[in-house]
Amino acid sequence: MLNLWMRTSALISLLVVVVMLGFLLQQSWPYWQHDGLNPLLSGDWYPYEHLFGLAAAIIGSFWAALIALAIAIPTGLAAAVMSTEILPGPWRSLMRSGMELLAGIPSVVYGLLGLWILLPLLQSNLHLLTGHNLLAAGLLLSVMVLPTIMVMTQDALCEVSSHQRDTAASLGMGWSARLWRVLLPQAWPGIRSGILLALGRALGETMAVMLVVGSMDRIPDPWYNLLAPAQTLTSRIGREIGESAFGSMHFSALMACGLLLALITITISMLAHIRSDKISVNRP
Amino acid sequence: MQRISYFILAAVFLGAQAHDAAAVTLHAAGSTTVLPVVSTAAAAYHRQHPDVTITVSGGGSGVGIASMIQHTADIGMASREIDAEEAAKLNGKVDVLTIAKDAVAVVVSKAVYVGGVHQLSLRQIADIYRGKIKNWETLGGPDAQILVIDKEASRGTRHVFAEAVLGDAHARAPGASVISGSNNEEQALVAHSDQAIGMLSNAWLNDDVRGIAVGEGNKAIFPDIGHVRDSSYPISRSLHILLSKKGPPEAREFANFLLSPQGQAIVKKSGYLPVR
Numbered sequence: 001m002l003n004l005w006m007r008t009s010a011l012i013s014l015l016v017v018v019v020m021l022g023f024l025l026q027q028s029w030p031y032w033q034h035d036g037l038n039p040l041l042s043g044d045w046y047p048y049e050h051l052f053g054l055a056a057a058i059i060g061s062f063w064a065a066l067i068a069l070a071i072a073i074p075t076g077l078a079a080a081v082m083s084t085e086i087l088p089g090p091w092r093s094l095m096r097s098g099m100e101l102l103a104g105i106p107s108v109v110y111g112l113l114g115l116w117i118l119l120p121l122l123q124s125n126l127h128l129l130t131g132h133n134l135l136a137a138g139l140l141l142s143v144m145v146l147p148t149i150m151v152m153t154q155d156a157l158c159e160v161s162s163h164q165r166d167t168a169a170s171l172g173m174g175w176s177a178r179l180w181r182v183l184l185p186q187a188w189p190g191i192r193s194g195i196l197l198a199l200g201r202a203l204g205e206t207m208a209v210m211l212v213v214g215s216m217d218r219i220p221d222p223w224y225n226l227l228a229p230a231q232t233l234t235s236r237i238g239r240e241i242g243e244s245a246f247g248s249m250h251f252s253a254l255m256a257c258g259l260l261l262a263l264i265t266i267t268i269s270m271l272a273h274i275r276s277d278k279i280s281v282n283r284p
Numbered sequence: 285m286q287r288i289s290y291f292i293l294a295a296v297f298l299g300a301q302a303h304d305a306a307a308v309t310l311h312a313a314g315s316t317t318v319l320p321v322v323s324t325a326a327a328a329y330h331r332q333h334p335d336v337t338i339t340v341s342g343g344g345s346g347v348g349i350a351s352m353i354q355h356t357a358d359i360g361m362a363s364r365e366i367d368a369e370e371a372a373k374l375n376g377k378v379d380v381l382t383i384a385k386d387a388v389a390v391v392v393s394k395a396v397y398v399g400g401v402h403q404l405s406l407r408q409i410a411d412i413y414r415g416k417i418k419n420w421e422t423l424g425g426p427d428a429q430i431l432v433i434d435k436e437a438s439r440g441t442r443h444v445f446a447e448a449v450l451g452d453a454h455a456r457a458p459g460a461s462v463i464s465g466s467n468n469e470e471q472a473l474v475a476h477s478d479q480a481i482g483m484l485s486n487a488w489l490n491d492d493v494r495g496i497a498v499g500e501g502n503k504a505i506f507p508d509i510g511h512v513r514d515s516s517y518p519i520s521r522s523l524h525i526l527l528s529k530k531g532p533p534e535a536r537e538f539a540n541f542l543l544s545p546q547g548q549a550i551v552k553k554s555g556y557l558p559v560r
Contacts, residue, residue: 047437048454120476129431130462130477215436215463229462239465243346243438245353245373 021262028256030249039253045217045231047240052253056219058260060134060230063220064209065202067138068145072198075142076149077191081179083150084157096154103147111208114140119212126227132214134226140208145198152197156190157183196272200265203234210235233257308534310338314348314361315440316466317485318523321384321542321554322361328550329541336534342466346438352378352526358535360526363440363485367453377529383542384523384556387486388444389495389507395478396494399426403497403504406518410449412481415459420479433473433482434460440521441467445483448519486512487555512557523556 031039031052042053083095118139119131160183168182184191214229215236221228237254244250312322319342326338338359343351345364351357353373363386366374390409392401401423404412411417412430421427434457435442443453450457464470467488474480475492486507489495497504498518511517525539541547548558 046454046456115472123477129429129479130473132462216460239436239463240438242343243350243436245350245370 017266021259021266024255024259024262028252028259031252031256034249039256043217043219045236047244047250047253050249052249052256053217054233054253054257054260056217057231057233057236057257059219059223060137060213061203061232061234061261063134063226063230064137064141064213064232065199067135067226068141068202069195069199071139071142072146072149073195076146076194076198077153077184079146080150080153080157081183084154085179085183096151099147099150102143103151107144107205107207108211110140110144111211114208114212128227130214130229132212132229134213134220134228134230136212137209137230137232138226140212141202141205144205144208145202148198148201149191149194152194153187153191156187156194159190160186193272196268199268203264204261206234206238210238215239233261307335307337308532310336310358310532310535310538311356312338312340312359312361313343313351313357314526315345315363315523316342316468317363317386317441317487318348318361318383318525320487321523321551321556322359322525324554325542325547325550326538328546329538333537336538338538344436344438344465345440345443346436348526349374352528355528358528358531359538362524362526363521364443364453365522365524367443379527379529381525381527381539381543382522382559383525383539383547384551384554384559385512385520386523386556387495387507387509387512387517388441388448388519388521389484389486389489390445390498390519391474391480391482391484391489391493391495393431393474393477393480394492394494396420396425396428396480397496399428401425401496403499405500405504406449406498409481409498410451413450413457413459418459426479428479430459430461431473431477431480432457432459432461433470433480434463435470435483436463436465439465441470441483441485444521445519485555509555509557522559 035052039053040058041055042051043056044051044053045056079095083092087095114136118136122128122131122133122136164182164186165178168178173181209232213232213235215231216229217231217236218228220226220230237257240250241254244254312326319340322338323340326340330337345362348357348360348362349366349370352360353370360378366380390404399420401420404423408417408423412432413434417423417430419427419429437454446455446457447453462473464473464482467484470482470484471488471490471493474482474484484493484495486495486509489507495507497506499505505511505517507517507519512520525542527535527539542551543560545560548560551558
């Protein structure tokens with residue numbers, strides 16, 4: 001009975017992935033058929049003129065996720081090292097529960113905090129026309145993915161055996177050498193999973209990003225201009241899915257955005273698996 | 285945003301209702317301009333007809349019309365006319381009832397208004413949205429860059445505004461700096477800036493969000509109900525309720541309620557011009 005239940009559950013989880021990808025592909029098919037892969041390179045998105053270029057949103061999504069990781073990785077790692085290796089027990093659990101609390105906050109709350117606190121701050125301090133931009137989205141996302149990276153790193157660090165720690169200490173290694181040569185390399189597979197999970201969340205986050213990114217379908221100009229309103233794949237879907245009629249080209253184009261997001265996330269997690277297999281094989 | 289955060293349960297079942305066999309729940313969706321009227325009316329209607337509950341959500345006129353095409357709502361709300369593409373999909377299966385009229389105000393931040401910009405011609409507004417005028421100083425206002433707020437393409441207010449100002453409901457606005465969605469979002473954006481221009485129904489104006497007069501010289505007209513009534517304000521429009529011809533009879537009764545003296549009083553109280 002248990003066996004049957006487990007088999008069915010496994011099958012269902014597999015089916016969900018297949019059905020979801022199949023649905024996205026089927027719904028976005030008219031779109032790909034119409035223009036091929038050209039829209040991936042065009043930034044013009046004007047549904048009423050039947051122009052559905054995805055480049056602006058793709059670039060926006062990547063920038064936002066990149067900023068988020070650039071801030072969250074060093075911060076998350078440092079916080080995890082601090083709490084597992086340096087702080088005494090009570091503080092450690094306090095930090096841990098703080099992070100878990102942070103992870104439990106709904107994204108719309110982050111979005112509203114961003115809207116009311118972060119945007120005015122950016123606007124006045126950087127003398128911008130509006131605080132809506134990729135930097136705001138990235139900053140907000142960095143807070144949102146921080147708990148993932150920190151908690152996963154904490155777990156990974158805790159799993160480094162005391163045997164290894166003792167050996168490192170008995171070899172007379174200093175604190176920084178122990179950290180860089182023993183602790184972090186040993187914990188790396190776990191840390192990497194944390195980073196990839198965080199990347200997935202940063203790419204897929206909709207609500208919070210939608211509220212602060214500005215939703216302008218423009219490719220950043222110049223390409224590193226993060227201080228102008230922009231668009232991400234998720235925020236475009238969120239803003240426009242309600243109005244697009246099921247079966248229309250507009251709907252199909254939005255499904256194409258969804259398919260791209262799904263493919264990117266799946267590729268990332270598959271890469272993670274391939275790499276972690278290799279490492280576990282190489283490990284003694 | 286408002287699809288989720290703006291979800292309003294207009295009327296709620298009172299705890300111990302045993303006879304909910306006859307109870308009907310209707311859903312209204314669409315324009316956030318029409319929404320205040322419908323949600324207030326829904327609460328009033330529920331008091332008179334406890335067996336009919338009406339939930340109301342926003343999303344914009346595009347969503348209201350799409351919800352009729354896809355049968356995801358019983359009552360659609362729209363603050364613009366149905367365009368040809370949508371009409372083809374609706375295929376005559378929907379009745380459009382006009383419940384009110386209003387003005388699409390050209391709004392500016394308080395600092396801009398106080399700084400001296402009290403009126404703009406249609407051409408000047410068009411130049412701002414086309415990116416040809418970028419500073420308020422050019423228009424007699426403070427020396428500040430203009431924050432040009434455009435709306436999502438399917439929004440009713442956007443259609444009406446772009447048609448009057450740019451000549452085409454779907455015209456591009458290359459001068460736009462940021463895109464907003466619902467009326468709340470637009471209102472908040474303008475209120476939080478010192479240099480913004482935007483478009484908003486006249487009922488949503490307040491001290492921080494000022495409507496300016498539209499027109500040339502001393503012929504400029506302020507966006508108020510009097511000027512909608514005598515059709516002198518150039519960016520006026522009708523607010524509609526959409527009903528599926530095969531929809532529940534309760535939805536039609538509610539629409540009649542909106543057109544009754546009581547419903548029209550709610551329209552007036554919401555800041556719009558009653559049609560009856």
